Amino acid sequence: MKDLKYLLAYSIPLVTIFALNANGVMSFATVIYAYICIPLLEVSLAERDEHYSEEEKQNRLNNIIFDVLLYLNIPFVFGLLFYGLWQLSTQELSMMTQLGHVLSLGILLATNGINVAHELGHRVGSNVRFLGKLLLCPSLYMHFYIEHNFGHHKNVATPEDPASAKKNQTVYGFWFTSIWGQIKSAYHIQKELLAHRNRGFFSLYNDLFWYGLIQMCYLIVLYVLFGINGVLFGALVALVSVLMLETINYIEHYGLKRKKVSDHRYERVLPIHSWNSNHIIGRLVLYELTRHSDHHHRAGKKYQILENKTDSPQLPWGYPTSMLVALMPPLWFFWINPRLKAFKKA
Numbered sequence: 336m337k338d339l340k341y342l343l344a345y346s347i348p349l350v351t352i353f354a355l356n357a358n359g360v361m362s363f364a365t366v367i368y369a370y371i372c373i374p375l376l377e378v379s380l381a382e383r384d385e386h387y388s389e390e391e392k393q394n395r396l397n398n399i400i401f402d403v404l405l406y407l408n409i410p411f412v413f414g415l416l417f418y419g420l421w422q423l424s425t426q427e428l429s430m431m432t433q434l435g436h437v438l439s440l441g442i443l444l445a446t447n448g449i450n451v452a453h454e455l456g457h458r459v460g461s462n463v464r465f466l467g468k469l470l471l472c473p474s475l476y477m478h479f480y481i482e483h484n485f486g487h488h489k490n491v492a493t494p495e496d497p498a499s500a501k502k503n504q505t506v507y508g509f510w511f512t513s514i515w516g517q518i519k520s521a522y523h524i525q526k527e528l529l530a531h532r533n534r535g536f537f538s539l540y541n542d543l544f545w546y547g548l549i550q551m552c553y554l555i556v557l558y559v560l561f562g563i564n565g566v567l568f569g570a571l572v573a574l575v576s577v578l579m580l581e582t583i584n585y586i587e588h589y590g591l592k593r594k595k596v597s598d599h600r601y602e603r604v605l606p607i608h609s610w611n612s613n614h615i616i617g618r619l620v621l622y623e624l625t626r627h628s629d630h631h632h633r634a635g636k637k638y639q640i641l642e643n644k645t646d647s648p649q650l651p652w653g654y655p656t657s658m659l660v661a662l663m664p665p666l667w668f669f670w671i672n673p674r675l676k677a678f679k680k681a
Contacts, residue, residue, distance in 0.1 A: 338395070338639070341404050343619040347446045348411045354439040355419050358428070362435025365442045370655050377614040377653040384613065384643050392640045401639040405454060405622070408447045409466060415443060416473055416572070417560070423568040424561035437568065441575025449474055449580050450621055454638055456480050468546070472553050473569070474576045477546035478521035485528070486520045488634050492593045492608040493601050498581075502590035502675065505664040509585045510578060579658070586610060586650065586657045587627050590675045606632045606644035607678075613643045614653030625654050648678040 347365065354364035387395065395401065419440045423433060448470045455467030464480070471477045483498075490496035497516020500509045525543050526536055534540045557565040591608050593601040606628035612618075617625045623638040628647035630636065650657050651670065661667045 338398065338400060340619055341401070341622065341639075343616070344404070344408075344447065344622060345411070347443055347620060348408075348415060351415055351419075351439050351443045355415065355422060355436055357435075358432045360431070360435075362432045363438065364435075365439035366435070369442050369446075370659055373616050373620065374653065374656040374659070376616045377656070380615050382613045382643075383615055384645070386642055387640055395639045396637060398639075401637065405451050406466065408451045409470065412443060412448045412451075412470060412473070416440060420557065420561055420565050420568055420572070424564040433568075437571050438575060440572040441579065444474055444572060444576035445579035445583075446621060449476065449479070449576055450624055452480075453483065453624070454622055456484060457634055458637075459635075472549055473573060474580075475550050475553075475570070475573045476577055476580070477550060478518060478543060479580075480546075481524050481528075481542060482517045482521040484634075485524045486517075488604070488631065491604055491631060492588055492591045496588075498584045499588040500585045500590070502672070503668065504589075506582055506585045506661045506667070507664075510581050513581050513584060514577065582658045582661055583624075583654065586654070586661055589671060591648065604631055606647040609647060610650050611644055611647040612650040612653055612657070617653035617655060621654065648675065 347369065350368045351365045354362050357364060419436055422428070423436055428436070452467040452470035455463050455470070458464055458467070468477055468480050471479055487496055487498045490499075492499050497513050497520055500506075500513075504512075521543065525541060529536060529538060529540060532540065538544075554566055554569065557569045561568075587610055588608070589610065591610070593604070593608055595601050609628040609631045611628040612625040614625065623641040624630070626641040626643055628644040629641045632644070651674065652660065660670065
């Protein structure tokens with residue numbers, strides 16, 4: 336029964352249902368829950384430092400409930416997204432309510448969409464990876480699959496990785512360099528993958544071509560169902576979700592560097608090359624994404640067996656609080672730079 340704690344991840348969709356049926360200030364319910372309620376809960380709850388025996392790990396890997404909990408996000412995300420876009424496109428709503436609904440849907444798409452897509456994208460089966468790509472579609476960010484799996488995990492904490500923030504880089508500057516850099520990186524990675532198969536870039540084997548086509552079809556569906564307003568609101572929701580993703584990328588690797596051991600090679604990826612957060616609410620809501628050090632150390636590990644790496648740099652707060660602080664660069668630098676410096680000296 337204790338494994339059902341990951342049902343907490345569905346608290347975001349449940350609060351979003353409330354937000355989409357509310358007006359005014361209460362339409363921001365998902366924002367309030369994610370960035371006020373969760374941080375307050377994390378301050379009051381103690382961290383837990385689970386370590387699993389090999390037998391426990393195998394039992395958790397064999398337990399299908401952990402996979403079912405991921406798959407159920409698909410109807411939740413698409414159902415709420417289309418319901419919300421229908422409301423935004425057809426109902427007479429105040430600008431405040433529209434903003435609340437867009438932000439609520441953006442948070443839903445980031446936490447239960449992109450985040451779950453990230454987990455599924457690391458799985459072995461092509462059918463499971465397809466579901467992950469499907470969840471990236473409403474964020475118009477399907478190229479993330481290629482860049483993240485074949486680029487970010489290889490180049491993390493190096494100048495070659497657009498998704499690793501440099502020391503003293505603001506999150507706002509990082510949004511631009513990371514988004515554009517990942518698009519370029521995905522393009523070059525796709526060219527290399529096709530070249531290895533003796534295929535040209537303009538080929539039916541080009542996944543980026545299919546991702547673009549699928550995303551275009553998604554926007555056409557929005558237009559057919561909800562008109563031009565549906566397309567515009569869909570794009571705004573996608574933008575919110577992407578900026579949330581990139582803010583998470585920012586706090587996960589800020590200022591960390593891998594040493595160069597030769598002209599063309601860096602030291603292997605270790606837990607020390609990712610910031611870790613063991614705050615329990617964020618862990619459960621995000622399917623252990625916050626135990627990011629272990630994830631990068633062993634990218635294929637499923638979320639249910641990720642462990643807290645105490646030798647990695649530790650964020651002083653959970654992800655929601657860290658994201659809020661990152662939006663205030665002077666405060667972020669004030670808190671994190673000394674911690675970064677102390678960790679490098681240790």
